[in-house]
Amino acid sequence: MANNTEAPPTLEIRRTIRAPRQRVYDAWTKAEELKQWHAPGPLTVSLVEMDVRPGGKYRIHMRSPDGKDHKVSGEYRVVDPPKKVVYSWGWDGDHPVKDSTVTIEFFERGDATEVVLTHSGISHDGERKGHTEGWTAILDKFEALYSKGAA
Numbered sequence: 556m557a558n559n560t561e562a563p564p565t566l567e568i569r570r571t572i573r574a575p576r577q578r579v580y581d582a583w584t585k586a587e588e589l590k591q592w593h594a595p596g597p598l599t600v601s602l603v604e605m606d607v608r609p610g611g612k613y614r615i616h617m618r619s620p621d622g623k624d625h626k627v628s629g630e631y632r633v634v635d636p637p638k639k640v641v642y643s644w645g646w647d648g649d650h651p652v653k654d655s656t657v658t659i660e661f662f663e664r665g666d667a668t669e670v671v672l673t674h675s676g677i678s679h680d681g682e683r684k685g686h687t688e689g690w691t692a693i694l695d696k697f698e699a700l701y702s703k704g705a706a
Contacts, residue, residue: 566686640659641657
């Protein structure tokens with residue numbers, strides 16, 4: 556039975572990337588690398604600004620083929636190289652997800668790295684579904700780029 560005391564929807568996605576943990580961590584924490592892959596499907600990254608330290612801010616603009624920018628920003632809460640990054644996630648403009656939390660954990664798995672992405676504090680199941688699709692598409696690009704050693 557649902558009630559108002561339930562926690563907001565959370566999503567978790569796991570991927571194993573055939574690359575060393577430090578390399579995978581760097582791809583998440585260096586603007587020039589993140590710009591190559593951090594947008595789902597046909598979207599591209601048009602702007603990345605990152606101050607990767609607790610209390611540091613970031614902004615990411617993802618541009619659709621029609622030229623519309625989808626803007627997200629937030630603040631780093633935990634930076635523990637090369638194990639974990641936690642940051643707030645909020646869409647700019649008229650969007651229901653304004654203050655959620657993204658946790659990225661990096662686990663050594665032999666010569667590969669398991670990435671565990673947890674996005675919590677999403678307002679409702681519909682948003683959870685949309686963010687699951689978006690993060691899955693972003694991680695598809697990430698895996699294709701970094702597991703092949705191309706980046």
